[in-house]
Amino acid sequence: MTNAGASDARDRDADGRARNARPRDGLGRPLPYGAEGVPRQPEGVVRAPRETVVEAQALLDAGRPFHAHEVFEDAWKAGPEDERPLWRGLAQLAVGLTHAARGNAVGGARLLRRGAGALGTWETQQGEDRPYGIDLAGLVRWAGELAGRVEGGERPVDARDEAPLLRS
Template identity: 75%
Template sequence: MENARTAARDRDTEGRARNARPRDGLGRPLPYGTQGVERQPEGVVRTPAETVAEAQALLDAGKPFHAHEVFEDAWKSGPEEQRALWRGLAQLAVGLTHAARGNVTGGARLLRRGAGAVEEWAAGSGERRPFGMDVEGLARWARELAGRVEGGGSGGGSVEAGAEAPRLRGTP
């Protein structure tokens, strides 16, 4: 029997709780009826090259929250030996999301955690450029951004996500 609380919850086609509120480019919920940014579909299985390309396009468009969802799909559907890499990349994207939202502590923490995760994965796997990605450059970018975000004042605090987006494969 449904009570008033569960009856009002948004559900997906499988009956799982899923907030249907529209969201902005940084994943923040907007009021019902507001035009939001189209959400990334969940559970999409992509090749690693497709994952990197889709995530880079979203990062470049200033949508790191949505890029995080692409990385999360790869983390959850990919081979076990790659999951830590994709999870670390998702942490980098959500760290940028928090930094762009003005969450200094959370953004810096997730950027550093993601940097450590991708470096640890690279060291353990022996791969320095998985799927063409510049792991060392990404870790450097994340730590530098975390420091600037924490620095506050001029150039610190909240950042513009599109302008700060990393180049997953290094410089073009």
């Protein structure tokens, strides 16, 4: 038996793709329809790499790592193939901070370590430690330290207080 009206009730964008239009809080958690949420990041925006870094840093500084993740994800999907591991690693760090701020210690630590590993691998393979001014070594240290504290029972963390500096 099918529910004929179920697909009609889904949120869709102008092209007919399913999109969740529920408002979200600063950590990307869905809120009830009609609740006051924070502005969402538009998807699929192509930015220059330095513009990506500046916008993501502003979101991190505002305690909105979930939204910073979306900015990095745009760069990951739209950027050159050889840079995708860099942007994916940065997105994983932002999602790791998001989970840590939501109180998900296991998921937060896992994603922080995964992102740090991706950045370390990218740096080694590319032989570049500061692409677009990004302090990869500093981010790897930050992620490892935060992952250790989160696993050690400190949860949830304050996303604004724990926001990393992408450039030092």
